[in-house]
Structure formats: structure tokens, C-alpha cells
Amino acid sequence: MHKYVWLIPIFPLLGVLINGLLGRWVPKKAVGPIACLAVGLSAILSSLIFFEVVALAPEGRILPDIVCYPWIATGSFQVDIGFLVDPLSLVMLLVVGCVSLLIHIYSIGYMHDDPGYRRYFTELNLFVFFMLILVSANNLLLMFVGWEGVGLCSYLLIGFWYEKKSAADAGKKAFVMNRLGDFGFLLGIFALFFYTGSLSFQTVLAKAPAVFAYGGLEITLITLALFLGATGKSAQLPLYTWLPDAMEGPTPVSALIHAATMVTAGVYMVARLNLLFLMAPLSLLIVGIVGALTAIFAATIGMTQFDLKRVLAYSTVSQLGYMFLACGVGAFSVAVFHLMTHAFFKALLFLGAGSVMHALAGELDMRKMGGLRRHLPHTYRTFLIATLAIAGIPPLAGFFSKDEILYKAFTGGSTIWEASGVVLWAIGLAAALITAFYMFRAVFLTFYGQSRVETSVTQHLHESPPVMTLPLWVLALLSIVGGWIGIPWIESLNLFPQWLEPVMKGQEVTAQFTGGIPAHVAHHSLSFELLMATLSVLVALAGIGIAYRFYLKDPATPARLISGGMAPLYRLVRDKYRIDELYDLLFVRPILWVSGRLLWRVVDEKVIDGTVNGVATVVKGCGRGIQHLQTGYVQNYALAMLIGLALIVSYLVC
Structure with a gap:
């Protein structure tokens, strides 16, 4: 079955061709189902290949490349159209396929009255096609095709309502900011070919230990160039500013960009090339520092925003920072684990925000909401589940992945800066406190308290149709149980890192350069690990408690703080620094x-x-x-x- 992996991106491409070229002759009612069927077939085939690989022994789960045909052959330069089937690519194929399918289904109800309905589903299918190419490519050049393709589709979808100047400007901003990062990515690709003579992932990683010196200038510059590409695509400091403005596109597009496609591409690329980054300890330290600073920086901005989607956007930037923090301490499997759980609850949060907008005629200002839980019971319950997950409350999915990141940061550290692990852990813990605060601030302002909805809108309040609420409940279920495959304290239930272990061989290879096992894979007592988990839960509960005090028990408190000596600081953060x-x-x-x-x-x-x-x-x-x-x-x-x-x-x- 794995030999048909090339069909996974082909199915969405067929959806593009049918709806894009034959759209005039396809009835409008059939456009959405055709697009959903195309993505659904990709998800089904990904699942079948996944179960085929699961049946193999761990050492046999990295299958030979599936080469379709030679793409470029000139002199010593040869690149194929080929696909990679291994545990990491399968995780990404499943996440992209399944979450994208739910977003497509949701979009049928959300976009049903939009005059650009056909164009929307054509571009949405094209987005999924390029993302599937990105995560399944067996070489850097084909990966770059998918990388640029999702950049193009983000431009088209963010600026979908191009009649609005703000939407057109946001699309152009995303396109330009990503080109800045892509310049670094290209430099890294060119340099890897120069030193290894290949762009195939397996060949590059096999030759790297012999070609590059551990901590050498060449590997450090190459990995920093690659990471520059990741900062643009995954919205990290300093190239993050395009992502909050991307809210100008339709809400399902925001869910797709933030949860399953594009912004996770940088994390995937760093995890895929984990050996190269482990051979460059300075680059790894920079990755961790940038991730930690981005996590807390974006979280502080999220505290002061009143646009519901913008709060979620800064939340995405912050959570991506967590993923790079995990990469920076060498915990690449944990970064991918958080990427997966984040896809579930972040897609749910954005689709929940879309359901609120659907009920309020497009309103996004939380100051004009309140008391919506009575009118939108399904949206409220699923949004609350996602908020508990992102806050890190057990036993929801976000708890296990975020707690493991903080634990790995505390027990890890850089060989260049021994105290880096503790510092990064402290920053991550502070960001966790702020995350719990601003996410429950959003819940309380939107669904609790007195209604502040305009009278003209109140009489039309209604829950979204089943085609929109069904994906919400499926994502809510995944947000609850999605983390149960990576319970760190029980070896038999800690399946996720075991699944990715064949791909994450960088630890073993770099151990020969460092003279032993790196600090971040050292073992600690179970009681210590449970203590760290308890601390992270208490911090999250403290954030929820502060939000409860500020926005439910004593709603006048924020105004008093803002009008006092904290006013200049508040205005600075509100204005996004x-x-x-x-x-x-x-x-x-x-x-x-x-x-x-x-x-x-x-x-x-x-x-x-x-x-x-x-x-x-x-x-x-x-x-x-x-x-x-x-x-x-x-x-x-x-x-x-x-x-x-x-x-x-x-x-x-x-």
C-alpha cells in the first residue's frame, strides 16, 4: 500500500482541477463535497499506509524512497519526484489530512453564501496539495516546492476577500515576510548540496557526520540559514508579524493555516533535519532561545487584544514558540507531539470563533459579546474543551505535550550554556501562566457574564448548523484523547516518542562527538517528573484563577489597573510593542x-x-x-x- 503514497497529494490536486477548470459545469452543491472527498481520500490512504507501517518492526519503519520519475538531471545534480514513508511523514500526513478534512466539511456551512464559493474550495484543495507535498517529499528541493506552494496559497486565501484593502494588504504582507525567511532556507539548501552532493534527506543525513565537524562553522551557518526559513514560515521572532494580520481571510482558512498547514512547516523541517541541528550546538541554543522568547512575547500581546481571532493568532505564535523551545533542547519528538495536539485544539478554537462570528453577523470584538453559552451550547462546550487543552489541564491533550516540553527544557540544556535549560524552562512556565490567563479571559468575555451583544443581533442569535458543529465535536474528542498516546510516566503508554524513534537518530550519532549521552536524554526519577507536572498544572490553574477574578468576580479590576500606573505598559503591549x-x-x-x-x-x-x-x-x-x-x-x-x-x-x- 505504501507504494501508492504519491496518490495522497494527487487526490486534492484532482479536486483543484475539477472545481477549478470545470467549475462552470459543476453544480454549486457538488463543489464542497468534491473538495471534501478529495481530502478524505488522502486521509483514508494515509491511514491505510500508517497501519501497514505500524505492523512492521521499529527498525523497518523507514521504507525505501518511492521514486515516481527523475525530475532534474544535469551533471552531478539529480533530483527525483520521490516520496518518503517513515513515522514522521506519516504523523504529518495524518494530521494534515484529518484536520483539513474537518475544516473542509465545516467550510461547506460557513461559506455557503459567499460568491467566491468555488474559488474558495479550489484554493483550499490547492493548499492541502502543497502541504502534503511538503511533508511527504524525499528531498529538499521537492520540499521547497511544497514550501513555496503553501506560501502562494496563503497569499490567495488570506487575501480571499481582495475587495477589502486590509485583506489585500495582509496577503501581501504574508507573502513578503515569508520570502525573507525563504531566502535563508534556499541558502541552506544550496550549501547542503555543495557539501554533500545531494538533496535527498536520507543521503544528506547519512553523509553529514563525515562531511561536517561537530560545532563547526559550516554546519552552524547552514542550520542558522535553515532556521531563518523556519522563523518566516512558522512566525517566530522577528518574522512573526504577518500571522496576526492573516486573520483577514475566512475563519476556516485561519484554522487551516494555524493548525494543520504552513505554520507547522518550519517545525517539521527542523525535526526532519534533527541530526544537522544536533551537530550545531550554537544553532540549537539559538533555536531554543528564539522559541522561548517568542512564546512569552506573543503571550503577553494576547492578554490585551479584544479581537477574538487575533487572540487566537497570538496564541498560535506562542505555541509555535513552545515547539521550537522543545527543538532547542533536543526534544524533537516532543516538538512534533505538541505540533499534533496543537493542531487539534487550535483548529477547534478557530472553528469555534467562526461559529461565534456566524451567530453574531461577523462580530469579533469580545467587548460586544458575553452570555453566549446559553445561545451557542455546542460552540461553548467545544470551545471550553479546547481552552482547557491549550491551558494544559489534565487529562486533555495539551497537558501531556506542553508538560513534556517544560520537563525536557528543565532537565536539558546546551553544552554551550549550562544554565540554558533552567532559564528556558522558567520562560516557558511564565508563558504557560499567561496562556491560561488570556485564553480563559477570552472564554469569560465571550460566553459568560451579561450579554453585551447589540440588540439588532440578539434576536438572530442561533447555534451553527450540524455541518459546522459536527467537526467541532470531532476535534473536541481529539483534543481530549489526542495526548493519551504520549503519557510520559508509563512506558507502555508513552507510544509517541517510541513511534518517532527510528527518525530521531540524531541523539545517537552526535553522542560520538560529545563523548556520551546528551543531557536532555538523561533519566530522572518518576517522582521528580510528577512534581514538575504538578507545578505546571498549578501554574495553569493560577492563570485561570486570575482570569476568573478579573473578568467574572470583579470585572472592574482590569480597568483600575489600566487607569493606574500600569497604563503606559498596557498601551505598549496593546499596541503589540x-x-x-x-x-x-x-x-x-x-x-x-x-x-x-x-x-x-x-x-x-x-x-x-x-x-x-x-x-x-x-x-x-x-x-x-x-x-x-x-x-x-x-x-x-x-x-x-x-x-x-x-x-x-x-x-x-x-
């Missing part, structure tokens, strides 16, 4: 000045246009001078011929 304004001052305005004043006024108008117009003027002037010789009188032409003849004779005689 004015990072967009800083980028505008440092980069946008200078580029516009150079483009407008120098390139346009000087280079374009004076140099280029001046040259072209100057040539035309000279030719025109010459023509005006020569035209006087064309009089039309025969005697003038005869006189000219005689003068010319006289000059020739004079020249020959003399």
Missing part, C-alpha cells in the same frame, strides 16, 4: 523613499526614460534637418548630383 511601526520606520519607509525618490524620480524618469526619450529627440531632430533636403524639385536633385560628382572628380584629380 509597536513592532509593526518599528518595521515601518526601519524598512518600509526607507524602501518607499528609495523606490519613489531615487529609483522612480532619478533612475526611472531621468536615466531610463531620459535615455530613451533623448535618443528619440536626437533622431527626431536629425529627421527635421534632413527633411529640408527632400524638396521634390528635380533641378535641386540634379544640382546635388553635380556637386557630388564635382567633389569626387576633385578628390581623384588631386
Whole structure:
């Protein structure tokens, strides 16, 4: 069955061709089901291949590459259209396929009245196609095709309602910011080919220990270039600003981007190349620091936002920071584990926000909500489950993955900076406290308290149709049980890291360079691990308690704090630390000045246009001078011929 892995991305592509090329002849009622069927077939085939691989022994779960045909062959450079079947790619194929299918089903109800209905499902299928290419490619170049493809689709879908200037600007911003990161990714790809002579994942990772020196300059620069690409795609500092603005697209698009596609691509790439990063301890430390700082930085902004989707957007940036924090301490399996659980509850949160918008005629300001749990019981219950999961409350999925990240950070650390593990753990724990606070702030402002909904909207309040609530409940179930395959204190139930172990061989390879087992795989007592888990739960409960005090028990407290001495700090955080304004001052305005004043006024108008117009003027002037010789009188032409003849004779005689 695994030989048909190439069909997994083909199915959504067929959906694109049917709805995109034959859309005029396909009834509107059939467009959504066709798109869902295309993704559903991919999810089914992924599941069948998964069960086939599960039956194999752990050492046999990395199957030979499935090569469809030679793509590029010139000299020593050869790249195939090939696919990789191993535990990591199967996890990603299942997550992308299953979550995307639920979002497609939800979209049938959410987008049913939109005039761009056909275009929407065509672009949504195209998005899934490129993401499936990205996670199943067996080489870096084909992966880059999927990488750029999801970037293109994000531009199309974020700016889906292109009539709105804000949507068009958000799409362009996402496209430009990702190109900055992609420049680094390309440099890393070029360098890997230069040193290893291949772009195949298996070949590059096999040759790396012999080609690169542990901690050497070459491997450090290459991994930093690759990580630059990851910061753009996965919205990390400093290239994160595009993701909050991506809320301008339809809400299911936000769910797809944040949960199952695009923003997780950077984490997947780092995990796929885990050996390279483990051979570059400085790069690994930088990955961990950037992830931890992004986690707490974005979390603080989420505390002050009132746009429900924007709160969730900053939550995504923060949770992606957690994933890179895990990568930075060498816990790549845990990073992928959190990627999976996050896909479940983050998709649920965004789709829940879409259900609220559906009931409130598009309203997103939480100050105009309140008391909605009575009117939207299914949305409220599922949104609460997702919020408990992201806050890290056991036994929901987010608890197991987030707790394991914090534990690995505390017990790990960099060989360059021994105290890094404790510092990163402290930052991650603070971010966990803030996460629980702002997520329950959103729950309390949206679903509890007195209704602040406008009167004209109140009479139309209604729960979403079953085609929208059914995916909510499926994702709610996954948000509850999704973490049970990685219970760290019971070896027989800690299945997820065991499943990924054949792919995460970097620890064993780099041990020969470091002279032993790295700190982050050292064993600690069960009681210590349980103590750490208890501490993380208490921190989450404290965050929930503070949110309860501020927004339910004494709603006047936030206003008192804001109006007091904390007002300047609050305004700074509310304005997102004015990072967009800083980028505008440092980069946008200078580029516009150079483009407008120098390139346009000087280079374009004076140099280029001046040259072209100057040539035309000279030719025109010459023509005006020569035209006087064309009089039309025969005697003038005869006189000219005689003068010319006289000059020739004079020249020959003399």
C-alpha cells in the first residue's frame, strides 16, 4: 500500500482541477463535497499506509524512497519526484489530512453564501496539495516546492476577500515576510548540496557526520540559514508579524493555516533535519532561545487584544514558540507531539470563533459579546474543551505535550550554556501562566457574564448548523484523547516518542562527538517528573484563577489597573510593542523613499526614460534637418548630383 503514497497529494490536486477548470459545469452543491472527498481520500490512504507501517518492526519503519520519475538531471545534480514513508511523514500526513478534512466539511456551512464559493474550495484543495507535498517529499528541493506552494496559497486565501484593502494588504504582507525567511532556507539548501552532493534527506543525513565537524562553522551557518526559513514560515521572532494580520481571510482558512498547514512547516523541517541541528550546538541554543522568547512575547500581546481571532493568532505564535523551545533542547519528538495536539485544539478554537462570528453577523470584538453559552451550547462546550487543552489541564491533550516540553527544557540544556535549560524552562512556565490567563479571559468575555451583544443581533442569535458543529465535536474528542498516546510516566503508554524513534537518530550519532549521552536524554526519577507536572498544572490553574477574578468576580479590576500606573505598559503591549511601526520606520519607509525618490524620480524618469526619450529627440531632430533636403524639385536633385560628382572628380584629380 505504501507504494501508492504519491496518490495522497494527487487526490486534492484532482479536486483543484475539477472545481477549478470545470467549475462552470459543476453544480454549486457538488463543489464542497468534491473538495471534501478529495481530502478524505488522502486521509483514508494515509491511514491505510500508517497501519501497514505500524505492523512492521521499529527498525523497518523507514521504507525505501518511492521514486515516481527523475525530475532534474544535469551533471552531478539529480533530483527525483520521490516520496518518503517513515513515522514522521506519516504523523504529518495524518494530521494534515484529518484536520483539513474537518475544516473542509465545516467550510461547506460557513461559506455557503459567499460568491467566491468555488474559488474558495479550489484554493483550499490547492493548499492541502502543497502541504502534503511538503511533508511527504524525499528531498529538499521537492520540499521547497511544497514550501513555496503553501506560501502562494496563503497569499490567495488570506487575501480571499481582495475587495477589502486590509485583506489585500495582509496577503501581501504574508507573502513578503515569508520570502525573507525563504531566502535563508534556499541558502541552506544550496550549501547542503555543495557539501554533500545531494538533496535527498536520507543521503544528506547519512553523509553529514563525515562531511561536517561537530560545532563547526559550516554546519552552524547552514542550520542558522535553515532556521531563518523556519522563523518566516512558522512566525517566530522577528518574522512573526504577518500571522496576526492573516486573520483577514475566512475563519476556516485561519484554522487551516494555524493548525494543520504552513505554520507547522518550519517545525517539521527542523525535526526532519534533527541530526544537522544536533551537530550545531550554537544553532540549537539559538533555536531554543528564539522559541522561548517568542512564546512569552506573543503571550503577553494576547492578554490585551479584544479581537477574538487575533487572540487566537497570538496564541498560535506562542505555541509555535513552545515547539521550537522543545527543538532547542533536543526534544524533537516532543516538538512534533505538541505540533499534533496543537493542531487539534487550535483548529477547534478557530472553528469555534467562526461559529461565534456566524451567530453574531461577523462580530469579533469580545467587548460586544458575553452570555453566549446559553445561545451557542455546542460552540461553548467545544470551545471550553479546547481552552482547557491549550491551558494544559489534565487529562486533555495539551497537558501531556506542553508538560513534556517544560520537563525536557528543565532537565536539558546546551553544552554551550549550562544554565540554558533552567532559564528556558522558567520562560516557558511564565508563558504557560499567561496562556491560561488570556485564553480563559477570552472564554469569560465571550460566553459568560451579561450579554453585551447589540440588540439588532440578539434576536438572530442561533447555534451553527450540524455541518459546522459536527467537526467541532470531532476535534473536541481529539483534543481530549489526542495526548493519551504520549503519557510520559508509563512506558507502555508513552507510544509517541517510541513511534518517532527510528527518525530521531540524531541523539545517537552526535553522542560520538560529545563523548556520551546528551543531557536532555538523561533519566530522572518518576517522582521528580510528577512534581514538575504538578507545578505546571498549578501554574495553569493560577492563570485561570486570575482570569476568573478579573473578568467574572470583579470585572472592574482590569480597568483600575489600566487607569493606574500600569497604563503606559498596557498601551505598549496593546499596541503589540509597536513592532509593526518599528518595521515601518526601519524598512518600509526607507524602501518607499528609495523606490519613489531615487529609483522612480532619478533612475526611472531621468536615466531610463531620459535615455530613451533623448535618443528619440536626437533622431527626431536629425529627421527635421534632413527633411529640408527632400524638396521634390528635380533641378535641386540634379544640382546635388553635380556637386557630388564635382567633389569626387576633385578628390581623384588631386
